[in-house]
Amino acid sequence: MPDQTDQPSKSEADAEVLAPAEEVADAVEHEKSGPSEDWLAIELAFRIFALVLVATFLASASGVISNPLAPFFGKPGTWSNDPLTSLIGGPEFGGLVGIVGSFVTLLALFGFGTAQLGIPWRRFEFAFVAVFGLATFAYVLAGQEAVKFYSLSYPLWALVIGLLISNTIGTPRWIKPAVMVEFYTKTGLVLLGAEVLLSRLFALGQPGIVVAWVVTPIVLISTYIFGQKVLKIRSKSLNMVISADMSVCGVSAAIATAAACNAKKEELSLAIGISLIFTVIMMVILPPVIVWLDLGPVVGGAWIGGTIDSTGAVAAAGGILGDTALAVAATVKMIQNILIGAVAFGVAVYWTTYVERNPDGPQPSLREVWIRFPKFVLGFLGASAIFTTIYITEGGSEIVDAIIAGTTKTLRGWCFCLAFVSIGLETNFRELGRYLHGGKPLILYVCGQSLNILLTLFMAWLMYTQIFPDAAAELMESAAK
Numbered sequence: 001m002p003d004q005t006d007q008p009s010k011s012e013a014d015a016e017v018l019a020p021a022e023e024v025a026d027a028v029e030h031e032k033s034g035p036s037e038d039w040l041a042i043e044l045a046f047r048i049f050a051l052v053l054v055a056t057f058l059a060s061a062s063g064v065i066s067n068p069l070a071p072f073f074g075k076p077g078t079w080s081n082d083p084l085t086s087l088i089g090g091p092e093f094g095g096l097v098g099i100v101g102s103f104v105t106l107l108a109l110f111g112f113g114t115a116q117l118g119i120p121w122r123r124f125e126f127a128f129v130a131v132f133g134l135a136t137f138a139y140v141l142a143g144q145e146a147v148k149f150y151s152l153s154y155p156l157w158a159l160v161i162g163l164l165i166s167n168t169i170g171t172p173r174w175i176k177p178a179v180m181v182e183f184y185t186k187t188g189l190v191l192l193g194a195e196v197l198l199s200r201l202f203a204l205g206q207p208g209i210v211v212a213w214v215v216t217p218i219v220l221i222s223t224y225i226f227g228q229k230v231l232k233i234r235s236k237s238l239n240m241v242i243s244a245d246m247s248v249c250g251v252s253a254a255i256a257t258a259a260a261c262n263a264k265k266e267e268l269s270l271a272i273g274i275s276l277i278f279t280v281i282m283m284v285i286l287p288p289v290i291v292w293l294d295l296g297p298v299v300g301g302a303w304i305g306g307t308i309d310s311t312g313a314v315a316a317a318g319g320i321l322g323d324t325a326l327a328v329a330a331t332v333k334m335i336q337n338i339l340i341g342a343v344a345f346g347v348a349v350y351w352t353t354y355v356e357r358n359p360d361g362p363q364p365s366l367r368e369v370w371i372r373f374p375k376f377v378l379g380f381l382g383a384s385a386i387f388t389t390i391y392i393t394e395g396g397s398e399i400v401d402a403i404i405a406g407t408t409k410t411l412r413g414w415c416f417c418l419a420f421v422s423i424g425l426e427t428n429f430r431e432l433g434r435y436l437h438g439g440k441p442l443i444l445y446v447c448g449q450s451l452n453i454l455l456t457l458f459m460a461w462l463m464y465t466q467i468f469p470d471a472a473a474e475l476m477e478s479a480a481k
Helices: 010-033 037-059 095-116 121-142 145-149 154-166 173-178 181-195 198-202 206-229 236-249 251-261 265-293 296-307 311-320 323-355 366-372 376-391 396-426 429-467 469-480
Strands: none
Touching: 037 095, 037 181, 037 376, 037 396, 095 121, 095 181, 095 396, 121 145, 121 154, 121 173, 121 396, 154 265, 154 396, 173 396, 181 251, 181 323, 181 376, 181 396, 198 376, 206 236, 206 296, 206 323, 206 429, 236 251, 236 265, 236 323, 236 429, 251 265, 251 323, 251 376, 265 296, 265 311, 265 396, 265 429, 296 311, 296 323, 296 429, 311 323, 323 376, 376 396, 429 469
16 A cells, blocks of 8 residues: 555645746746856856867977966865875875965856856855865865775765754855855866767777666666656655666766756755765775676676766776776766766656646647756767867877866866755755655665666676677786786
């Protein structure tokens, strides 16, 4: 017998049908009145791309590839006993100059963006100083050697710091103008597009593409159906965000999907929290399991890349097994990252034409799908296409590597760290508790991830040992050279 407390009342169901029409109308009006966060995120990211591309090309005119802006962008480094060394030492991270440079750049960019959104500059600048300070603290905590060894990375610390503040003293009103989860995340995801290079991904060949692109949609759809039909999770958007987070590529996919299905911030926070916990667990457990099963670095690397959510944790777990496993794991994960755009578009279409469709109303138009579609995904795909084009030209690979390592990857990390702090500052445990009714979201994640682990392992074994054994042999030979 279904749990009656988990079923919406008639009035609630009616409200859920009527709400989307009002949201679409509001979105149309907003697009007419001024730029949206999505387009501004693309603009800010491409301003960064333009600046660093011009600087790198000019500095490399003599034939020596260099990014002159690299020293001015950094983050706190690794430390053992004295946390101050993470701020003033560690030249590989840019040191204090790099941290200040990142702060000034992001303050100027997001200050411009928020002004376009109608938030006064003076209110934003003081609030941003505080949020950036909390993000810096999260980076410092994550940089401690013992903490870093266990890959308790900055997203976890940023989220915890924000949650502690919001659920103890409460988030101060004056800081709220700079608490912008979606704006930071969308900008960071567009910057991430520069790192997802198609030429690198397809170099892994058909096995890696099959592992990433066949398993992912099967797990995503199966988990969503399981949540609706078996667990009977009331919130379809929560069900979808958890399914996408677990099956695609973790936090980035969760945020893009949340935008496409209009998920509540509490639902996004819950999905990200569950994901971060299991990411740490799987990162520790999978490498020894792979050794115990004697899977080898290629199959093991593909298994890691297809199942662990965070790209950083994928690299850490793959690195434990060696360079070959690291390369395969990271590449499979990047192939999954490409699916962010396809998943977001598919969810937007499904939500508009099926989930939120009023049976008594007219058929949803393409305009409604377009309004719901997260536009920043176009920036992500555009950045990937542009940097892939540069990468395949003569000398382009060195230029792209210099740009990514010296500037865009650092600023992308700051954007995500600011977003995680903001998520914590916006999340209240009392509001979050109602989404954990009966433990169903946790059950959904565990069951979905179990399917993901088994199916990815089978597909990696099938592709690299049965169908394309030569591909695995080539990867092993190239690693030995």
